[in-house]
Amino acid sequence: MNGRIIGRFAPSPTGPLHFGSLIAALGSWLSARATGGRWHLRIDDLDPDRSIAAMTNTIQVQLEAFGLTWDGPVLYQSERGDAYAAALDRLKASGAVYRCTCTRREIGAGARYGPLGAIYAGTCRGGPTHPERAAALRLRLPAGRHEIADRIQGTWSTDADRIGDVIVRRRNGVTGYHLATTVDDAFLGVTDIVRGSDLLPAAVIQNELQRQLDLPAPAWAHLPVMMTPDGTDKLSKQTGAQAVDPAHDPVTPLVDAWCFLGQTAPPETPDTPAEFLAWALPRWEETRIPPGERLVAGGPGGGLRREGA
Numbered sequence: 001m002n003g004r005i006i007g008r009f010a011p012s013p014t015g016p017l018h019f020g021s022l023i024a025a026l027g028s029w030l031s032a033r034a035t036g037g038r039w040h041l042r043i044d045d046l047d048p049d050r051s052i053a054a055m056t057n058t059i060q061v062q063l064e065a066f067g068l069t070w071d072g073p074v075l076y077q078s079e080r081g082d083a084y085a086a087a088l089d090r091l092k093a094s095g096a097v098y099r100c101t102c103t104r105r106e107i108g109a110g111a112r113y114g115p116l117g118a119i120y121a122g123t124c125r126g127g128p129t130h131p132e133r134a135a136a137l138r139l140r141l142p143a144g145r146h147e148i149a150d151r152i153q154g155t156w157s158t159d160a161d162r163i164g165d166v167i168v169r170r171r172n173g174v175t176g177y178h179l180a181t182t183v184d185d186a187f188l189g190v191t192d193i194v195r196g197s198d199l200l201p202a203a204v205i206q207n208e209l210q211r212q213l214d215l216p217a218p219a220w221a222h223l224p225v226m227m228t229p230d231g232t233d234k235l236s237k238q239t240g241a242q243a244v245d246p247a248h249d250p251v252t253p254l255v256d257a258w259c260f261l262g263q264t265a266p267p268e269t270p271d272t273p274a275e276f277l278a279w280a281l282p283r284w285e286e287t288r289i290p291p292g293e294r295l296v297a298g299g300p301g302g303g304l305r306r307e308g309a
């Protein structure tokens with residue numbers, strides 16, 4: 001690691017921050033701030049069906065209460081349509097994407113599952129099977145081995161046929177997550193993508209998009225993720241994680257997240273987040289972070305399971 005890291009935290013506004021998202025926020029904040037670098041907040045509010053408008057404010061209030069301050073204006077993905085359209089035009093022009101008219105149901109029936117869920121079998125690669133339908137756009141993922149060098153998880157690789165061709169624009173016109181995050185990370189000048197390890201397989205696609213769009217390739221550092229109490233699932237809003245409540249006690253969850261990331265607890269409980277973060281910054285050691293258990297999507301239904309299980 002050399003130079004100043006530009007990092008980001010990119011929550012989806014589907015609920016308040018919970019302990020799992022606090023780990024990602026704190027880990028990426030520390031990795032950037034420990035180098036004197038910048039840290040951006042991006043709100044991943046692309047999906048109108050899942051985004052809850054009030055949560056964009058709730059999340060910002062929570063981050064501020066934890067002392068996790070960001071630089072510059074908040075970037076809202078819902079306002080980035082022009083940038084995504086320009087990137088899509090480029091992918092279309094180079095033949096990197098193709099029209100797919102398959103429905104979710106058609107794809108789901110008999111699908112194999114990989115680390116990102118149901119694998120699209122490439123049915124429309126040679127042309128859409130139902131040209132009369134509205135089409136999604138999919139990225140043609142080059143066949144063969146794809147490798148990600150991750151500072152925490154080590155080298156991780158997968159075959160393209162375990163991932164498949166993913167959607168970069170949905171049938172309803174909404175930009176796909178991988179394209180949006182790739183365009184926005186470049187726009188913000190992000191040098192290091194620090195986030196939960198459930199997104200490590202997604203790096204394969206984002207890396208490919210960076211290449212296809214001639215964007216810089218940021219470094220990857222995927223943090224261990226918090227598990228549900230029964231150990232089968234990633235702790236998330238969907239699996240019932242409790243919101244963290246910094247208005248009540250901002251210090252305890254911060255210190256817990258710090259310890260979860262393999263760092264040594266402070267000798268005395270700090271009084272405020274600011275006091276804790278000032279103490280923590282010069283002591284942050286990324287090499288102490290345990291890789292943890294990485295979770296992958298399992299069988300039908302797409303639930304997460306421990307990799308290798």
Ligand code: GLU
Nearest residue numbers: 010011012044181195199
């Ligand atoms: N918005 C995504 C999420 O909440 C994270 C995107 C990213 O960090 O690349 O899971």
Ligand code: ZN
Nearest residue numbers: 100101102124
């Ligand atoms: Zn198709």
